Amino acid sequence: MPTMSRRTFIGRATIGSGAAGLLLASMEKVAASPMGLPIGSQVWPLRSMLKDFPTFVQKIAEIGVTRLELCSPIGYGAEFASLANAKEVRKVMDDHGLKSESSHFTMGELRNSQEKSIEWAKEIGITQIITASLGDGNGGKHPTLDQVRKAADEYNRIAAVTAKAGMQQGLHNEEFEMSEVEGKRTYDLLFDLLDPALVKFQFQMSTITAGFVGVDYFTKYPGRFFSLHLQDIYMNTPVTSRDGAREPRRPQVALGKGSIDWVKTFTAAKESGVKNYFVEQNWELTQQSVAYLKTLDV
16 A cells, blocks of 8 residues: 655645644644754753653653753763663663764774774764864864864874774864954864765854854755754843853753754755754753654655
């Protein structure tokens, strides 16, 4: 018997009554997810829950998450010790219908024990090897142009090893990437310096507070992004400083409650080639944000 897609079914159905219309609307809402991709969650802000990994996986599955982005226990240390046994991690996720195709790794471990990190990743089924920032040892928040070039050269070499293992290297954007060098954003310089065949980018949506807008980058650099970290910020909220820090921060809110236009964002991300996304928020906001993602059909 020929199968029919959800969109085709809804498009062909004749809504003869209010009850039928409500039923189809309900089906649409339940089945929706941005870009038709599984909803994912990054474990970093939920790391206190990882001590009991099976319980954590059960809870995250219950709210509708089917993809986890992990942090390597080799580089990230004791808080992620429950992830060290790759075979057990995969079994627990399999038992609850979850998968992990992406994980973050520190620059230190990729410099010193990349093969070990790749072996751990392969056991779990991870195909995306991502680093949060190239700032470690490369000038931090205030790099020189030479330091940016050096960091890019090193990362291209690391990415070449990853590629030989059949995996994709990726780069997130944090303080180093958001710095400026000789009047240019370091992030933009890296798009020229990093090999597009070896390194893809994962965009951190909360960097809107520093003027980094996802839609602008997806449009400017088509094909260079493969992943997103999802947060929302209400830009009209007064900024607050952290213990006298120079850089004040606006508090995060659940997706859909802030200033980011998510329909526009996901539309541009899809056109740019993004293949997955991960909510990166605390547990309370994660629950609200996942519920919101289920209402979007972009």
